[in-house]
Amino acid sequence: MARMNMIEAIRSAHDIVMDKDPTVVALGEDVGYFGGVFRCTDGLQRKYGEHRVIDAPISEGGIIGAAIGMGVNGLRPVAEIQFADYIYPGFDQIVSELAKIRYRSGGEFFSPVTIRTPCGGGIHGGQTHSQSPEGIFTHVSGIKVVMPSNPYDAKGLLISAIESDDPVIFFEPKRIYNGPFDGDPEKPAISWNSHPKGEVPEGYYTVPLGQADIARSGDELTIVTYGTLVHVAIAAAKETGVDCEVIDVRTLAPLDIATLAESVKKTGRCLIAHEATRFGGYGAELAATIQKECFYHLEAPISRVAGWDTPYPHAFEWQYFPGLKRMSAGIRRVMETE
Amino acid sequence: MITKSRLQIPRPTARPGEEPDFSYLDLSPAGSVDKPPLDARTRDIQHLSSGLIRVLDDDHTAKGPWDPGFDKAQLQVGLRWMLMNRVFDERMWQIQRQGRISFYMQALGEEAISIAQGMALRSGDMCFPSYRNQGLFMYRGMKLVDMMCQCLSNTRDMCLGRQLPIMYHSKSGNMFSISGNLGTQYPHAVGWAMASAIKGEDHIAASWVGDGTTSEADFHHALTFAAVYQAPAILNIVNNQWAISTFQGTAAGQRRAFAARGLGLGIPGLRVDGNDFLAVYSATLWAADRARRGAGPTLIELVTYRGGAHSTSDDPSKYRPKDEWKSFPLGDPIERLKQHMIAEGHWSDAKHDSLIDELRTEVTAAWKEAQKHGTMTEGPWLDPATMFDDVYAETPKHLESQRRRMLEVEGGK
Numbered sequence: 001m002a003r004m005n006m007i008e009a010i011r012s013a014h015d016i017v018m019d020k021d022p023t024v025v026a027l028g029e030d031v032g033y034f035g036g037v038f039r040c041t042d043g044l045q046r047k048y049g050e051h052r053v054i055d056a057p058i059s060e061g062g063i064i065g066a067a068i069g070m071g072v073n074g075l076r077p078v079a080e081i082q083f084a085d086y087i088y089p090g091f092d093q094i095v096s097e098l099a100k101i102r103y104r105s106g107g108e109f110f111s112p113v114t115i116r117t118p119c120g121g122g123i124h125g126g127q128t129h130s131q132s133p134e135g136i137f138t139h140v141s142g143i144k145v146v147m148p149s150n151p152y153d154a155k156g157l158l159i160s161a162i163e164s165d166d167p168v169i170f171f172e173p174k175r176i177y178n179g180p181f182d183g184d185p186e187k188p189a190i191s192w193n194s195h196p197k198g199e200v201p202e203g204y205y206t207v208p209l210g211q212a213d214i215a216r217s218g219d220e221l222t223i224v225t226y227g228t229l230v231h232v233a234i235a236a237a238k239e240t241g242v243d244c245e246v247i248d249v250r251t252l253a254p255l256d257i258a259t260l261a262e263s264v265k266k267t268g269r270c271l272i273a274h275e276a277t278r279f280g281g282y283g284a285e286l287a288a289t290i291q292k293e294c295f296y297h298l299e300a301p302i303s304r305v306a307g308w309d310t311p312y313p314h315a316f317e318w319q320y321f322p323g324l325k326r327m328s329a330g331i332r333r334v335m336e337t338e
Numbered sequence: 339m340i341t342k343s344r345l346q347i348p349r350p351t352a353r354p355g356e357e358p359d360f361s362y363l364d365l366s367p368a369g370s371v372d373k374p375p376l377d378a379r380t381r382d383i384q385h386l387s388s389g390l391i392r393v394l395d396d397d398h399t400a401k402g403p404w405d406p407g408f409d410k411a412q413l414q415v416g417l418r419w420m421l422m423n424r425v426f427d428e429r430m431w432q433i434q435r436q437g438r439i440s441f442y443m444q445a446l447g448e449e450a451i452s453i454a455q456g457m458a459l460r461s462g463d464m465c466f467p468s469y470r471n472q473g474l475f476m477y478r479g480m481k482l483v484d485m486m487c488q489c490l491s492n493t494r495d496m497c498l499g500r501q502l503p504i505m506y507h508s509k510s511g512n513m514f515s516i517s518g519n520l521g522t523q524y525p526h527a528v529g530w531a532m533a534s535a536i537k538g539e540d541h542i543a544a545s546w547v548g549d550g551t552t553s554e555a556d557f558h559h560a561l562t563f564a565a566v567y568q569a570p571a572i573l574n575i576v577n578n579q580w581a582i583s584t585f586q587g588t589a590a591g592q593r594r595a596f597a598a599r600g601l602g603l604g605i606p607g608l609r610v611d612g613n614d615f616l617a618v619y620s621a622t623l624w625a626a627d628r629a630r631r632g633a634g635p636t637l638i639e640l641v642t643y644r645g646g647a648h649s650t651s652d653d654p655s656k657y658r659p660k661d662e663w664k665s666f667p668l669g670d671p672i673e674r675l676k677q678h679m680i681a682e683g684h685w686s687d688a689k690h691d692s693l694i695d696e697l698r699t700e701v702t703a704a705w706k707e708a709q710k711h712g713t714m715t716e717g718p719w720l721d722p723a724t725m726f727d728d729v730y731a732e733t734p735k736h737l738e739s740q741r742r743r744m745l746e747v748e749g750g751k
Contacts, residue, residue, distance in 0.1 A: 025536065051535075051536045052536070054567075056563075057562050057563065057566055059559050059562055059563070061525070061555055061556060061559045062525055062559030062560070062562055062563050064525075065522065065524070065525025065526060065528075065529060065556060065559055065560065065563075066525050066526075066528055066529030066532060066559075066560075066563050067529060068525070068526050068529060069466075069525060069526035069527060069528060069529025069530035069531070069532070069533065069543070070529040070530065070532060070533040070536075071529075072464075072514065072526060072529075072530055073464070073529070073530040073533035073534060073537075074533065074537070075533045075536065075537075077529075089555065092519060092522065092556075093522060093525070093556070096517060096519045096522060097517060097519070097522050097526070101515060102728050102729070102730075102731070103500055103728045103729055104497060104500055104501050104505070104507075104515055104517075105496075105497065105507045105509075105515040106495075106496055106497050106498040106500065106507075106728065107498075107727065107728040108496070108507060108509040108515075109507065109509060109514065109515050110731070141729050142729050142730065144730070164731070165731040166730045166731050210734065254730075254734035254735070254736055254737075255736065257735070257736070
């Protein structure tokens with residue numbers, strides 16, 4: 001075991017699979033010599049060479065398109081898109097190609113590409129460095145969508161993603177790269193050092209795709225969330241004194257419906273939280289699914305805490321970000337105490 | 339002199355009712371373009387992207403350094419497959435017109451490209467085709483009956499009923515799955531080629547797009563990656579003059595030849611008479627040999643003419659002169675190869691006609707066989723429950739549940 005932050009855990013996942021499987025290659029902008037703008041691939045090019053850790057042109061469509069071709073030719077590419085906000089030039093390659101190659105070729109061709117990309121706000125990134133576009137991708141059949149909330153899961157899920165024969169989009173909430181964040185920007189930043197999920201095995205292990213995690217057990221209310229907001233939800237449970245069960249979805253698609261349904265049937269109340277904008281978002285799918293599975297157990301309407309339906313504003317970061325205040329208000333709303 | 343800014347709207351030289359005019363096409367006499375060594379530097383061979391590599395002359399002789407010196411048997415193989423492509427297309431077009439398949443696209447007038455390039459590549463090379471490369475599938479061993487079954491979406495359809503007609507693929511034939519989204523296969527080819535080099539193999543990749551698709555971002559992504567990493571790839575632009583109703587000038591083909599699109603990146607470009615079977619073969623072989631020995635990618639523009647409609651869904655008489663193809667200075671690739679073979683003493687009109695009859699019989703037999711596996715109106719039918727397979731490597735629970743629901747509500751086959 002070692003103490004790792006999320007960056008070190010992600011780097012370790014690369015290292016472990018690249019060492020184990022010579023077909024794994026990493027490519028992306030600044031990932032090679034420099035080791036990535038967030039340092040997630042630091043040192044890997046020196047260890048595995050320029051043919052396996054490839055500095056790519058600034059061409060997200062090209063990175064994903066070329067990665068698909070490499071995957072068809074027997075490699076397992078891990079493509080980094082420097083910010084999730086930059087993924088859109090590669091959107092057609094993801095939606096029309098990567099997600100559909102297996103299906104349209106009757107199962108004969110596939111391309112096991114993993115796309116890693118930092119997402120989310122809370123870092124003063126403005127609208128081009130703060131977006132949470134996961135719901136755009138959960139809508140696409142044929143790709144898996146993952147977002148870890150801690151170093152242990154980040155490493156285990158990334159190894160599973162790279163080893164998966166399905167394409168995976170792996171969103172990394174960059175606000176919590178260096179430490180958990182409880183949604184209160186006034187508090188000083190903390191590291192992963194004292195967090196139990198900052199303890200990460202140095203060797204190989206996996207966290208399976210498609211399984212949600214119960215990040216906090218509770219009886220009164222289920223909060224279904226993922227990424228940075230897992231930590232906000234846990235803090236809000238403490239602040240409100242409501243015994244919340246916090247479900248970390250981890251794999252957004254395909255969704256672990258059973259874990260969600262079991263929890264909501266137990267608590268009878270459900271709050272869904274994500275940083276992404278609300279309208280037409282992933283939370284709506286969660287709400288519809290839980291309503292269908294748990295209708296007769298619900299004691300209050302399912303409610304959502306989300307980013308406002310505006311672009312992500314630079315100056316109003318903490319009015320925009322669904323932090324501790326909004327999460328706590330959401331809890332009280334569902335508990336009908338507000 | 340231009341005194342204020344204005345848009346210059348590209349217009350074709352002729353629209354319906356006007357006289358065809360191909361004066362915009364720069365032509366070089368057969369045999370006049372030199373053939374450089376494989377390790378030539380891009381800057382030294384820029385003229386190859388503006389000239390026109392031609393071997394077959396108007397007098398039906400083969401001329402110049404690009405003549406591959408084919409023997410009788412090789413010529414007959416080429417002619418046979420080009421004719422097969424045409425005969426097959428002719429039949430499938432009729433079949434679509436009879437309402438027995440939903441859609442079709444023919445390669446009329448462009449057959450030399452798929453067949454000659456197929457012959458120049460090795461079986462281990464990977465092809466990322468466009469929707470008009472059916473000849474390449476045929477040449478690389480796909481059975482006609484399998485192509486027909488794909489067009490019928492029947493029980494023998496390789497795509498299991500999931501794709502529009504003509505979107506074939508062949509894993510064993512190293513033919514990638516065709517996409518309806520234009521140009522997406524170009525960066526795949528470059529990535530595949532990069533992987534080949536990473537693995538230390540000498541297989542190369544080839545891909546095809548049309549003149550219109552050169553405007554897509556993926557075209558430029560692919561060229562950039564190919565140039566940066568010197569990927570062993572052949573990137574082909576089939577300039578058939580028309581992208582549905584949009585003439586090649588709207589893709590800026592009038593300003594400079596498409597073959598020159600790679601020069602800014604240092605990728606050599608060959609502008610080739612796409613209706614000249616021998617020139618297409620030689621140019622492709624040159625590019626393949628270059629790629630295989632680590633000298634990097636080549637961009638090949640194949641100048642041809644789309645002899646028919648874009649697909650069964652458009653009527654070209656609405657947007658171009660009816661007989662424009664007859665005026666196309668590079669003629670018909672099959673007729674040109676046939677006349678060359680006759681001039682060489684390898685062929686005759688009688689042999690030609692009898693070969694066409696033979697191929698038509700083969701196509702008819704394949705169609706009979708294909709229908710046994712199901713038609714649009716008669717079974718056997720594909721099992722609709724299979725629509726949930728292959729979305730993922732293993733079918734997740736929500737899809738299993740939707741499969742059950744579909745069978746309950748819609749019923750099985």
